[in-house]
Amino acid sequence: MAKSLLIICRQAPWSGPGAREALDIALAGGAFDLPIAMLFLDDGVFQLQPGQHAAPVQQKDLTANLQALPLFGVDALYSSVRSLEERGLLHQALSPATETLNDAALTALLGQYDQVITL
Amino acid sequence: MxxxxxxxxxxxxxxxxxxxxxxxxxxxxxxxxxxxEELTLSAEHWEVLHLLRAFYAEFQLSPATRPLIKYAALKLGADKGNSLHLNRLFKGTPAKLAAKLAGLPKPTNCL
Amino acid sequence: MATLHMLSHSPFSDSRLVSCLRLLGPGDGLLLTGDATYALQPGSAQLQALGLMPDTIALFALEEDLQARAIAAPPRVQVVDYPAFVELCATFAKVNSWL
Structure with a gap:
C-alpha cells in the first residue's frame, strides 16, 4: 500500500519557486497514482484566486496548472478557513474548489496522512 | 537542433x-x-490531437498518460477515453507521441 | 499519528511558527533549528507563545544552533545535538518540515 502524502502549500503563486514545487510534487505523485492531498494555508490560498495571469510576470501558468489536479487524480483539496478569512477570500468563488477546514479540523487532517511536507 | x-x-x-x-x-x-513516426493521421487521431490542444489551452501543460485518459473519457466518452484505444492510435505511448504531433511540449511526470 | 514539526526560519520575519502552533495536536513535537531558535529569545512574544503550548506538546531545539546564536534554552526546551535529532525524527510517526 502506497504511503499517503499531504502537501501543505503556503506560498503565494508568483513570489518564488515554492508554489510551483508543491504543485510539481502533487502532479508527479498523481501521475503515479499515489494518494495525495493538498492543503492551501497562509498565503498559499492566494493560489486559488480566479482570473490570475502568468504572462505579465513571465512565469509558467501555475493557476492554470492547478485546475488539472483532479485530472491527475489529486481530488483531495483543502484550504484553511482562517487563512481565507484573513485575506478576504472566505466568501469568494475560488478555483479549484477546496474543502474549507477550521484549525481543529486541520490538526485532525494532518493526523490522517502517513507523510506531510510543507512548502 | x-x-x-x-x-x-x-x-x-x-x-x-x-x-x-x-x-x-x-x-x-x-x-x-x-x-x-511512420503514422498516417486518421479522423480518430485528429480527434485526440484536438483534445490535447484543448487540454493545453485550458491547463497550460502536457498531460501524462493517466490524466490524458481521464480527460478523453470526460470529453469524448468512455469508448475513447481508455488506454486500449489511445495505445492503438499512438503506438503504445499516447501521452508522448500524441503530444508531439499536437505540437505540445513533452509531458513531464510521464510514466 | 504524532508529528514532529521542524522549523528553521526566524519567527520575527515569517509566519511559519504562528501557523505551526495552530496545527499542533496532542503528542506532537516542535523542533526549532537554524533561525527558528530565535523564537526562544527572552522577552519576545514568540517565547511567550511557546510557553502557552499545552504540556502534551514537546519542545526541542538544536544545540549547535542555540550555541551559535548565544540563546539560552528555557527549562521547558529539550536541547538535542545532531545524533539526538536523528533519533528524535525516528521517534515520531512522521516529520513535517516547514520549508
Whole structure:
C-alpha cells in the first residue's frame, strides 16, 4: 500500500519557486497514482484566486496548472478557513474548489496522512 | 537542433523531436511529424490531437498518460477515453507521441 | 499519528511558527533549528507563545544552533545535538518540515 502524502502549500503563486514545487510534487505523485492531498494555508490560498495571469510576470501558468489536479487524480483539496478569512477570500468563488477546514479540523487532517511536507 | 520542413518553412525541433516553438504548429506540421513516426493521421487521431490542444489551452501543460485518459473519457466518452484505444492510435505511448504531433511540449511526470 | 514539526526560519520575519502552533495536536513535537531558535529569545512574544503550548506538546531545539546564536534554552526546551535529532525524527510517526 502506497504511503499517503499531504502537501501543505503556503506560498503565494508568483513570489518564488515554492508554489510551483508543491504543485510539481502533487502532479508527479498523481501521475503515479499515489494518494495525495493538498492543503492551501497562509498565503498559499492566494493560489486559488480566479482570473490570475502568468504572462505579465513571465512565469509558467501555475493557476492554470492547478485546475488539472483532479485530472491527475489529486481530488483531495483543502484550504484553511482562517487563512481565507484573513485575506478576504472566505466568501469568494475560488478555483479549484477546496474543502474549507477550521484549525481543529486541520490538526485532525494532518493526523490522517502517513507523510506531510510543507512548502 | 534538427529541423522539419513544412510548406517551405523550416521548423525547429528539440532534442526529442518536439516542436521548439508551439506557435509553429499547423495541421500540416502534424502530418509531417506523423510521417516521421511512420503514422498516417486518421479522423480518430485528429480527434485526440484536438483534445490535447484543448487540454493545453485550458491547463497550460502536457498531460501524462493517466490524466490524458481521464480527460478523453470526460470529453469524448468512455469508448475513447481508455488506454486500449489511445495505445492503438499512438503506438503504445499516447501521452508522448500524441503530444508531439499536437505540437505540445513533452509531458513531464510521464510514466 | 504524532508529528514532529521542524522549523528553521526566524519567527520575527515569517509566519511559519504562528501557523505551526495552530496545527499542533496532542503528542506532537516542535523542533526549532537554524533561525527558528530565535523564537526562544527572552522577552519576545514568540517565547511567550511557546510557553502557552499545552504540556502534551514537546519542545526541542538544536544545540549547535542555540550555541551559535548565544540563546539560552528555557527549562521547558529539550536541547538535542545532531545524533539526538536523528533519533528524535525516528521517534515520531512522521516529520513535517516547514520549508
Amino acid at each position: 534538427t529541423h522539419l520542413i513544412v510548406a517551405d518553412r523550416s521548423l525547429a525541433l528539440d532534442k526529442d523531436g518536439y516542436l521548439a516553438d508551439l506557435n509553429d504548429w499547423s495541421p500540416a506540421a502534424a502530418e509531417a511529424l506523423a510521417a516521421q
